[in-house]
Amino acid sequence: MRYRCIKCGYTSSSFTARCPECGYPMEVVLEHKEWSLDEEEPSIWRYGSLLPPPKRRVSLGEGLTPLRRIEGIVVKDETKNPTGSYVDRGSSVLVSCSDLPEELELDFSQDVTVSISTYLLKSGVRVKVRVDPSSVELTELLYLSNLDVEISFDGGGGRAYESPFMIEGFKTIAFEVFESRGRADGLVIPAESGVLAYGVWKGFLELEELGLSRVPPIYLAYHGTVKTGLLEILEDRGARLMEVDATDALKSLVQLAKKGVYIKPVAAKAYSLAKELGGGVIAVLTGTGLRKWEHGAEGRPLTELQGRILDVLREEGEMTAYQIWRRIEDVSLQGVYKALTKLVEAGMVTSRRAMMKRRKIRLYRANESGSRDGPEGEAEGIPD
Numbered sequence: 001m002r003y004r005c006i007k008c009g010y011t012s013s014s015f016t017a018r019c020p021e022c023g024y025p026m027e028v029v030l031e032h033k034e035w036s037l038d039e040e041e042p043s044i045w046r047y048g049s050l051l052p053p054p055k056r057r058v059s060l061g062e063g064l065t066p067l068r069r070i071e072g073i074v075v076k077d078e079t080k081n082p083t084g085s086y087v088d089r090g091s092s093v094l095v096s097c098s099d100l101p102e103e104l105e106l107d108f109s110q111d112v113t114v115s116i117s118t119y120l121l122k123s124g125v126r127v128k129v130r131v132d133p134s135s136v137e138l139t140e141l142l143y144l145s146n147l148d149v150e151i152s153f154d155g156g157g158g159r160a161y162e163s164p165f166m167i168e169g170f171k172t173i174a175f176e177v178f179e180s181r182g183r184a185d186g187l188v189i190p191a192e193s194g195v196l197a198y199g200v201w202k203g204f205l206e207l208e209e210l211g212l213s214r215v216p217p218i219y220l221a222y223h224g225t226v227k228t229g230l231l232e233i234l235e236d237r238g239a240r241l242m243e244v245d246a247t248d249a250l251k252s253l254v255q256l257a258k259k260g261v262y263i264k265p266v267a268a269k270a271y272s273l274a275k276e277l278g279g280g281v282i283a284v285l286t287g288t289g290l291r292k293w294e295h296g297a298e299g300r301p302l303t304e305l306q307g308r309i310l311d312v313l314r315e316e317g318e319m320t321a322y323q324i325w326r327r328i329e330d331v332s333l334q335g336v337y338k339a340l341t342k343l344v345e346a347g348m349v350t351s352r353r354a355m356m357k358r359r360k361i362r363l364y365r366a367n368e369s370g371s372r373d374g375p376e377g378e379a380e381g382i383p384d
């Protein structure tokens with residue numbers, strides 16, 4: 001395995017992140033390339049024959065994200081990665097292939113810190129994150145605070161995490177599209193720094209070199225003020241940089257949020273572009289840290305117990321979990337609590353604290369909009 005500058009071709013046999021000659025990012029060059037799919041492996045490591053050899057494999061089941069149709073547009077839903085971000089693909093390769101210290105200090109950087117921290121923790125490294133209070137992304141900070149990392153607020157702004165190993169991880173998006181579709185009519189990729197887009201392009205290029213597939217037309221939904229060197233290189237190699245109307249992009253963002261897919265504004269641009277281009281072009285959707293709050297909106301089918309609890313609450317009005325349990329009886333009180341938690345998360349039941357005989361209790365009530373589908377729900381009716 002060697003490292004090569006993506007611009008001037010400078011090569012090195014030892015790990016180098018940036019070219020000492022021209023300052024551009026370096027990429028991994030594998031000596032021997034072979035498509036040998038490990039179908040039993042439920043992560044990006046099923047393409048291990050085209051990834052750098054890991055020192056230890058650190059995987060949380062990243063990759064294999066669904067290709068699905070949303071209102072006619074085929075999307076690669078990267079919000080379904082373990083931390084909700086495509087970066088997990090890169091983090092898995094980075095943490096698996098690097099020499100790791102016992103403790104690592106990271107500067108908070110949007111999109112990448114949550115993911116890298118999660119993988120470092122999984123590998124047993126202690127993580128400290130330095131946050132710049134003036135530029136932190138709030139939902140990601142909240143997510144980060146749920147992890148076992150030490151957070152301080154003396155950071156000096158995020159630094160880019162371009163790494164040859166990140167690019168290797170992002171390649172697997174191309175492999176997955178190839179594995180499930182054979183060929184693609186085109187891909188629209190959100191592009192800020194261009195690392196994601198470069199990785200996907202490199203993946204297709206390697207498939208082409210192996211005689212398996214052609215590089216499809218690549219469109220970059222561009223979002224930024226300064227065109228990075230990576231984007232210029234992608235343009236030189238045939239990718240098309242596209243601008244999208246900001247209002248159209250926000251409309252897409254709202255439209256997708258209603259479907260429970262929380263994406264970043266730049267990904268909304270990719271979706272809008274795919275719509276504009278038509279003809280089976282796939283939009284790569286990158287997520288936000290909102291993934292954890294996504295449940296509930298989709299009207300998932302109720303379990304039998306959840307349905308019975310709703311029926312009891314509709315009859316009786318407000319009740320405690322204990323009172324509900326006394327009415328249902330053949331399940332455990334804990335089971336009732338669990339079902340109630342799910343119903344509250346789904347927005348079908350509301351709870352509030354109250355006092356009863358100088359004790360703090362919690363009361364549950366069915367929401368009117370949470371009516372259950374099916375004939376019995378309607379037959380009971382809501383009292384006038």
Ligand SMILES: [Zn+2]
Nearest residue numbers: 005008019022
């Ligand atoms: Zn160079």
